[in-house]
Amino acid sequence: MTQDDNSPEKSPVPNSETNTPLETQQSMAEQKNADEPVKGHELTEGEVRETLKEVIDPELFVNIVDLGLIYTVNVKPRECGESYDVEIEMTMTSPMCPAGPQLVGNSKQVVSDLPSVVEVDVKVVMDPPWTQDMMSEDAKDQLNIF
Secondary structure, rough: OOOOOOOOOOOOOOOOOOOOHHHHHHHHHHHHHHOOOOOOOOOOOOHHHHHHHOOOOOOOEOOOOOOOOOOEEEEEEOOOOOOEEEEEEOOOOOOOOOOHHHHHHHHHHHOOHHHHHHHHEEOOOOOOOOOHHHHHHHHHHHOOOO
16 A cells, blocks of 8 residues: 555654654643542532533433433542542433433443543433423423423
8 A cells, every 4th residue: 555645644743752752642641631630629419410411312402411311420439539439320211212322321421521530330220210390491491391
């Protein structure tokens, strides 16, 4: 396989000390900072719920918190006291919800992205069954439910 003569060759610039491409070093530094706990900051259930509002139901276009899909959020400090495990119990609007795996995966991802979170466990429960009464007023307004 030959390289097209018109396309510029991309070669990362290595750091002279480590011989590691500069792009890789920057990526590694960003990853390290993202994984470090925020010292002196206690993660709260409210912060986790606020973060979960980033997860939007792809069929209803409303976030899962306002839909009432999040039942419990337990934030458990680890022994060091500056990092946390998070347990979430959530439900779906129906037992055969086609968006279920996507909602669970997205929930786990956004909470895992919080700086001091180490492990996230998302459990789907169907008891109590979800009803429209569990939605926030904002969600009902968005869906024109009166």
